[in-house]
Each structure stands twice: as C-alpha cells, then as structure tokens.
Amino acid sequence: MTELILFALFCLLLLSNQSIAIAIIIATFASMIYTIDILPAATTVAQRLAAGVDSFALLAVPFFILSGYLMGSGGIASRLIDFAMSLVGKLPGGLAYVNVIACTLFGSISGSAVASTSAVGGFMIPEMEKAGYTRSLSSAVTVTASTVGMLIPPSNILIIYSLASGGVSIAALFIAGYLPGLLVTFLLMAAAAIYLKRTNQVPARAVEIKPLITSFIGALPSLALVVLVIGGIIGGFFTPTEAGAVAVIYSFILAFYVYRQLSARDLYPLFLQAVRTTSIVMLLIAASSAMSWLLSYQSIPQTISEAMLTLSDNPLYILLIINLVLLVIGTFMDMTPAVLIFTPIFLPVAESLGISPLHFGIMMILNLSIGLCTPPVGSVLFVGCSIGKISIAEIIKPILPLYVAMVFALICVTAFPQISEFLPGLFGL
Numbered sequence: 001m002t003e004l005i006l007f008a009l010f011c012l013l014l015l016s017n018q019s020i021a022i023a024i025i026i027a028t029f030a031s032m033i034y035t036i037d038i039l040p041a042a043t044t045v046a047q048r049l050a051a052g053v054d055s056f057a058l059l060a061v062p063f064f065i066l067s068g069y070l071m072g073s074g075g076i077a078s079r080l081i082d083f084a085m086s087l088v089g090k091l092p093g094g095l096a097y098v099n100v101i102a103c104t105l106f107g108s109i110s111g112s113a114v115a116s117t118s119a120v121g122g123f124m125i126p127e128m129e130k131a132g133y134t135r136s137l138s139s140a141v142t143v144t145a146s147t148v149g150m151l152i153p154p155s156n157i158l159i160i161y162s163l164a165s166g167g168v169s170i171a172a173l174f175i176a177g178y179l180p181g182l183l184v185t186f187l188l189m190a191a192a193a194i195y196l197k198r199t200n201q202v203p204a205r206a207v208e209i210k211p212l213i214t215s216f217i218g219a220l221p222s223l224a225l226v227v228l229v230i231g232g233i234i235g236g237f238f239t240p241t242e243a244g245a246v247a248v249i250y251s252f253i254l255a256f257y258v259y260r261q262l263s264a265r266d267l268y269p270l271f272l273q274a275v276r277t278t279s280i281v282m283l284l285i286a287a288s289s290a291m292s293w294l295l296s297y298q299s300i301p302q303t304i305s306e307a308m309l310t311l312s313d314n315p316l317y318i319l320l321i322i323n324l325v326l327l328v329i330g331t332f333m334d335m336t337p338a339v340l341i342f343t344p345i346f347l348p349v350a351e352s353l354g355i356s357p358l359h360f361g362i363m364m365i366l367n368l369s370i371g372l373c374t375p376p377v378g379s380v381l382f383v384g385c386s387i388g389k390i391s392i393a394e395i396i397k398p399i400l401p402l403y404v405a406m407v408f409a410l411i412c413v414t415a416f417p418q419i420s421e422f423l424p425g426l427f428g429l
Contacts, residue, residue: 002298006031006291020334021280024287024341025049028294045290052289053282055163056241057170061281063244064154066274067251068110073270074255074262076222077119080105083219086212095131096192099124099138100145104185107149109225111156113372113380116146121387137195139388140399143380144406145188147369150335151181151362154229154247157335159240160285161361164292164343168357170240171233172429176362176420183419184366184409191405195398221258225250234427281336288340301345308349315353319414322346323367330371334379338368358424359417366413370406373399 006027013023025045032041071077084101088094102124107116121142128138150157153174162170228250229243238246255262262270295301308318326346329338343364350360372380375392385395413419 002031002035002294003300005034006294014332020337021283021287024284024291024337028287028291031294044293048290048293049286052286057159057163058282058285060154060159060170060241060244061156062274062278063241063248064111064156064159065277065281066271067154067244067247068112068115069270069274069277070248070251070255070262071106071110071222071225072112072115072119073266074251075259076109076251076254077102077106078123079215079219079222079259080109081120081123082215083212086215092193092196095124095128095133096137096141096196097189099128099141100185100188100192103142103145104148104152104181105219105223107146108152108181109222111149111154113146113149113369114383116149117142117380117383118387120146121384125388134398135388135390136394137398139384139390140395140402141188141192142388143373143384143395144399144402145185146380146384147372147406148181148184148188150365150369150372151177151184153177153226154240154243155365156281157339157365157368158361160336161339161343161365163285164340165347165357165361168361169424169429172358172424173361174230174233174240175423175427175429176358177365178423179419180362180366180409180413183412184406187405187409188402191401195401221254225254234429284334284336285340288337291337292341292344295341296344301348304345305349305352309352313353315350315355316415318349318353319355319363322349323363323410323414326364326367327370330368331374332377333371334377335365335368335372338371339364356417356421359420362420363410363414366406366410370403370410374403 009030010023010027013026014020018026029041029045032044035041036044081098081102084098084105088097088101091097099120102120103116106120107113110116110119121139125135125138125142128141129135149155155174155177158173158177159170162168162173225247229247232238232246233240233243308321311321312318326338326342329342343361346364347357347360351357372378373384375381381392381395385392388395
C-alpha cells in the first residue's frame, strides 16, 4: 500500500503540473505517514533531505554550473563555432555538421545541454536558415547534439550518478564518457548526412587551411579547459570539486581578460542565474534522496531485482528491459531525479549479472539524455523550439532520424561495454 500511495500520488502531482521536486517530497511524506506517525515521518523526511546534499563531491556542481554560465556569455561559443565552421563547414551539408560539432565542443566545456542549446542554437539556427536549411531541421540538430555534453566531461550528471551509485570514481566516469559521446556525435552527423542527401542540400566546397588554423588558435584557449580539468583530475593534481573551482577561475580569466566579452556589471546576473540553477538541482537531489531512502526502506529495489532476475540470467536481455523502462521514464522525468531514484533500483540488478557500475552509469546517462529531447517534458527540446521559433509538431519529422541515431548509439554502448571501459582501463582508473 505504501508503494501504491507513493507512485500514485507522485504521478497525480506531475499530471497537475506540480514541480517534480515538490511532487517527490509530498509523495514521499504522504507514504511515510501511512506507515508511521506524522512527527517521525516529518523528522525522517527532513533528515533525508539534509543528508541528500551533505556530500563533498556535490560542491563541484555549483562550480561547474557557474563556469558554464561564464563560458556561455564569454564569447567561447562563437569561437568554437568558427573552428567547427572551418573544419567541416565546406562539406556537403556542412552547417549541420558544424552545429553538431559546436554543440559537442561547447557541451563538453559547459557540461550543460540547455546552455549548449541556447549558446550554439542562438547563432547556428539563423545561420542555417540563411543557407537554405529549414528551421525545423536546424533546431532538431541543435537539440539532439546538445545532449552529448551530458556524456563528455565536465558533466554534473556524472557527478550525481557517482553519488547515487555509492561512490563510482568521478574521474573514471569522466574518462568513460568520451568514446560514447564521440560515438553519438558521429552517428548524429551520419543521420544528418543521410537526411540532407535525400533533400539535395548544400554543394561541396574545398576546406581552406588558413582559416582552419586561425580559428583553431582562436578556440584553443577554450579547448584547453577540458585538458586542464580532466588532466588535473587524472594526474592527481586536484579533486573533481577543486577542478570545478579551477574551471570557474579559468573561465573568468578567459571571458574577462582574453576574449573581453564580459564586464563587472555582467557578474551579478550570471551569479544569480548560477544560484537559481544550483538551487533547483540541489532541491531535486535532496528530494530524490528522500524518495530513494523510502524505496530502500520498503525493500523495493530488492523486490524488483529478484523479479527481473527470474525473467532471465542473460545480461543483455536484462539491460534491454532496463533501457526500455528508462526510455519511458526519460520522457516525463528530468534526468537528475531519474538518476537518483532509479540507480539504486537498477544498479544492483546489473551488478548481480556482472555488469560494472561504470558501464551501467554511462549507459544510463546516454539513455536519459534521449529523454531531454523528447516530449512531453524534454527541457532541451522546448528550449530548442523556443530558439528556433517553431512548434513541437514541426520538429518531429527531422528529429526522428536523429532519435534513431541516438538509440543506435545506446544499443552499441549497451552491447559493447568496452566502449565505456576502454579509456578508464587505459588510464588505470
């Protein structure tokens, strides 16, 4: 009965347009009241909310959020776009490839899919329209490519997965995300190429070497951030939390003194945005931690694990079921609470079949990234449609082949754990 109250009330609150964090807290509290008295229930919920954010590793989250805002407003996006333009802009359908690469590069630096959609899409969607691409295609490419930043570090969601999984190395997760992220990037470019070939858009032109070198030099300080952060973590020079602080300092210097795109009066709005975003993320983490504790207290993960293991002892078959469930979950739940709630449920199942938490985590993040660009709750989808000034109905046709590419990447990552585990193994993580 407790589980029924929890999930029924949670779904009801979501359908009534209540914020997901508040829905989780109310549903968790109401379920506890059914089991124990109101005062112990209130005390337990309050304790779990506080304990959910009482983690040193989570200090990295506000740092990376702030560095993402600094980079988004500091002229970094335009230089990455120029570099991508010089690299592949002259190829047939080149602006679509530019969009994908620019979103990948910016997402890997900012760690935010929404920031990538806003920064890159605000420039690329109008430019692609001028070149003859439809706004629906331009928006679709931006929306799907922006999610690659969830896999390529620094990524806040990988830090949150580390917390939810009970301590998988953040450094290992950061390194593990590179090959799957690049796989998604190439498959999105392939899907865009097939779509464009059918419509006979954009003739081929030669790539010029001089602009390529110039644009690379201009983007080099931005690209160096990834080397600084990841190299520092792997080399043991600083922790992921300290890496977040280094990213803020580096982004500040880049935006204020190198690119000169920001001034002192721009700081307050940026800090305010960072505080608001951090508050939302932390509230989601706290609320999801309370629900996860209740699920564990009711032995729901163990029950689900036993039930799934009775279906098959084939790891691929079980991972297929988990992927299908997560694809559905991703359509109506934000990534952060989904990771915090369902990692404790599905990870024990995966581990019992010999699947490493590292491989499972990358698979889960890639899966839920697809949900960011699917209706009815996909935040990146709505941001992309807003920037592109189109409706959800208009974007569906061009985004479908890109969905197929992302799902195919998910199948590859699921079936071949080496894609996730090769680089961490290479670096001894």
